[in-house]
Amino acid sequence: MPTQDEIYAKVSATLVEALNVDEDEIKPTATLQGDLGAESIDFLDIVFRLEREFGIKIPRGELFPEAIFQGDPEFVQDGKVTDKGLSELKARMPFADLSGFEKNPELTGIGDLFTVDMITRYIQGKLGN
């Protein structure tokens, strides 16, 4: 099994190709949409490339869940994710670092959970299984 550094290096190379960004823009904490300018269609491109690069299958919605809460009031109230919503997020995305998000769980901040590090941890988990 590849080391975390090896996985990170491959994830970085994948993002450089998919998003047409410079290698030095890729940092562990860089967010895909905010920092690297990814658009929704780029997520599918990234999934294709990761599958090819690592020889894994990424089921729809597993790495990048779409519309997690579907406007459910139990999960979101006044634009903030509720405690129940947070536990749903943890269950759906165990590979995401929610420590910062929990302090200010604005729904609009969910996109910032998608970072280079998050993808690396996801791949690690996939290969570990």
Add this chain to the structure above:
Amino acid sequence: MRWLWIDRFLEFHPGKSARAVKNLSLAEDVFAEHFPGYPVMPATLILEGLAQTGGILVGEANDFQEKVVLAKIIHAVFHREALAGEQLIYDVELLHLRPEGASVQGKVTSAPIGDPVIGDPGKTATAVGEAEIFFAHLDKARSQQLFGDHNFVFSGELKHMLGLAKVAAKKKNGET
């Protein structure tokens, strides 16, 4: 003018690859302005032809049930100009196919200018360009609300392309 940027499929291997031909005729409107006295096929329209070849390959793989739209040109390179009188060959290979979308690798070749081999374009063909093209399947629930059941992507002429390819294949095999 009709928005058809391939003339006919030469080969079609469902779910795998397709080859189409596009003859560049000086009579096409595009050459009036691009450019007067020097008719160059715009690279964007070469991409459109590749995307139509690839889009039909992707659409056929799901029996034309999905609305296949061009989402992203991941990478495109052009090596030389293609002029009126040339015959472009579009080769497309399906790289990925998933419920959400698909990607294809395409390449364009043509006989070198000054040495056209009409009828056997593959023989002395040189590379005109390559591109990787990404298609999205429009979300079924959402596009149903917007467009209804009508599949505006494969409404007529694009889909009829395959019918023409079948006729040509039969003639080639001496069937009637």
